[in-house]
């Protein structure tokens with residue numbers, strides 16, 4: 001039986017960074033953020049449902065959803081965020097399950113799922129072990145502001161739309177402290193692999 005491991009954390013705490021290190025070790029990482037982009041491509045069911053619920057003005061000239069505009073709506077309005085989640089999440093779960101199945105069928109023994117909202121969306125049953133990628137809230141805020149070019153207010157509203165990273169740390173089977181260098185983060189990841197006998 002293959003082992004399925006969830007990688008989670010708060011927004012901008014370093015899940016993608018850790019996922020890249022996991023891939024470097026030769027493992028498949030199935031990324032919920034990527035799936036969430038694929039299921040809203042023009043022609044997909046969720047694309048149509050988003051237009052019906054949020055309006056045609058949300059589209060760019062090329063027919064893609066204007067993610068910046070949608071983000072500025074849903075990260076300031078919990079009801080609208082729940083509405084978007086109810087459209088996108090079922091499709092994301094399907095896509096991730098299909099990709100997981102394909103990895104099983106390729107004979108892979110350990111599969112990683114990078115799911116930012118693992119706890120918020122109550123998806124912990126999808127995985128057997130959980131790695132939480134941690135940085136303190138100040139580091140999270142400044143990395144998010146830098147990476148996305150967001151104001152402090154906008155960055156805080158995104159952070160506050162999730163369970164706090166301090167809470168998530170209590171729920172993980174293993175924690176990676178990503179406040180140091182990438183090399184330091186890699187050492188912690190490899191130590192977890194050793195402890196869990198992942199090779």
Ligand SMILES: CC(C)(COP(=O)(O)OP(=O)(O)OC[C@H]1O[C@@H](n2cnc3c(N)ncnc32)[C@H](O)[C@@H]1O)[C@@H](O)C(=O)NCCC(=O)NCCS
Pocket residue numbers: 010011012032033036067068070071074081084085088089092116117161162
């Ligand atoms: C609101 C959208 C359009 C903003 O797009 P944008 O390109 O700016 O951000 P991106 O998708 O890369 O997400 C960045 C991070 O934001 C956080 N985030 C995204 N959606 C949500 C949400 N609904 N609730 C809380 N945090 C979220 C996650 O930590 C994610 O890693 C987009 O995030 C979206 O469609 N969200 C709904 C789907 C979802 O929940 N995705 C997260 C994984 S399933």
Ligand SMILES: Nc1ncnc2c1ncn2[C@@H]1O[C@H](COP(=O)(O)OP(=O)(O)OP(=O)(O)O)[C@@H](O)[C@H]1O
Pocket residue numbers: 009010011012013014015016017018033116143144147178179180181182185
């Ligand atoms: N150890 C580190 N040292 C310095 N900067 C880092 C480190 N790890 C990640 N970063 C930077 O912090 C930002 C957030 O990292 P990353 O994109 O991996 O987070 P994430 O958790 O995947 O974000 P999201 O929730 O938005 O998907 C990026 O700009 C990244 O380059």
